[in-house]
Amino acid sequence: MLNSTHFLDHVTIILYRPRFPENIGAAVRAACNMGISRLMLVSPADCDLTRILKMATHAAADLVENMEVHSDLGTALKPFHYIVGTTARTGGQRQELNTPREMAKKLVPICTNNRVALLFGPEDRGLTNVQLRYCHAVVTIPTSDFSSLNLAQAVMILCYELMMAGNQPTDQFVPRLATRRELDGMYEHLKETFIKINFINLDNPDYWMQNIRRFFSRIGLRARDVKIIRGICRQLDWYTQRTIENIDQLEGK
16 A cells, blocks of 8 residues: 655656746745655746755755756657646636646556656746647646736645645556657557548647547556557558559559
8 A cells, every 4th residue: 555755756847938047946945845856847948056046945956956957848758657737727628627636646656657747837828738738637726816826836736735645545556657758659640540541630630639639648558558559550551551552553543
């Protein structure tokens, strides 16, 4: 039964396009307070370490020194097995939302055997629908009339709920899942195949693929599942190409 916080070693806080070094430092301090020691920045507007360390304080200095910095979100997310996006906006394509407490309970068993990313967007705009497509799940923090939270506050709430959820024993087991890199390759292969067989609309294939992504995210695919699905795609590709060639022969082309 899981009842320790060692799973937090598998959790990484990812700040996408943070605008201010002070917000980065405060987020680092919040993560450190809750036992999370991995931080990643993607395309930060200003990565002034002096200003970051001033807000992070000495206790979180190691976390700052070891943080990763990337220029591309898709590349940064490739090693992760499960990604949780955060949003303050609801409706439209953001209907399947979890509260931090609900999400934390789901994440504890997932973290045991998988690398998990908690993804936060820019302070002024948050994550777009395109960026949320990388995510297996989306979380929103319930608020009263004023929904705008400071970046560090949002990080603190999610990290706190995750740490507290780890204190509750659970018998649930989640195996190692496919990485973002494996899933991205599969989704691209599926999209190409679906276009060939006219299963999705050619005008906006990414929009139609969103439902496919949601479906597979609920299942939780493993690497071997991805291989099977891509094998089916290859067979469909072969059959489609063979059919086209046979038609061309019949028409004398």
